[in-house]
């Protein structure tokens with residue numbers, strides 16, 4: 404079940420998007436996905452859990468125009484639904500909104516760890532498979548249970564008094580349980596992918612893992 408962000412947190416999160424350092428970091432993160440190797444100008448691209456629309460903005464600036472997405476948090480979407488084709492809904496209900504084999508590319512950027520149960524993962528994976536065209540690609544980027552996150556979470560908990568860590572910790576406070584569950588379920592989740600999709604590439608950086616999949 405999706406846990407709603409409170410409006411204050413959503414407001415802070417939206418403002419973080421305008422931070423110059425974060426903008427730089429985010430475009431680095433997009434390049435890390437290597438999406439350009441697989442994407443074509445006529446492709447229909449779907450961003451699951453698009454948040455404030457960072458991935459979609461990035462692609463729009465690079466000339467991609469068939470951009471779609473979903474997001475459960477209305478406080479984050481705001482006017483984004485008018486700019487792109489965003490529906491306010493969960494990944495777990497996508498097959499009600501789109502026809503089979505609609506999209507060429509799906510992006511799931513920092514979202515899967517928000518799904519709590521095996522049932523939700525199952526539904527999400529089935530829906531993604533349903534809306535993705537045969538041979539279409541999915542790009543998944545998620546935090547990994549590595550030293551970076553251990554240090555980050557420790558710093559946020561213990562050095563909360565440092566002003567620039569406060570918003571970070573406020574964000575992670577809502578997500579710690581989700582991270583724990585996600586890390587614990589990782590093998591199960593990877594197993595699901597293998598059944599439904601061909602794994603084209605996996606790579607790990609110091610703070611996360613990226614998986615590129617193709618529909619079987």
Ligand SMILES: C[S@@+](CC[C@H](N)C(=O)[O-])C[C@H]1O[C@@H](n2cnc3c(N)ncnc32)[C@H](O)[C@@H]1O
Pocket residue numbers: 405451452453454455456457458473474475476479492493494495511512513514517518
């Ligand atoms: C860490 S943010 C990442 C946002 C965006 N993908 C980005 O990279 O900037 C996670 C997003 O997933 C959304 N989300 C959580 N559960 C979801 C679900 N079941 N379906 C769709 N979106 C979901 C949250 O509301 C939030 O905006």
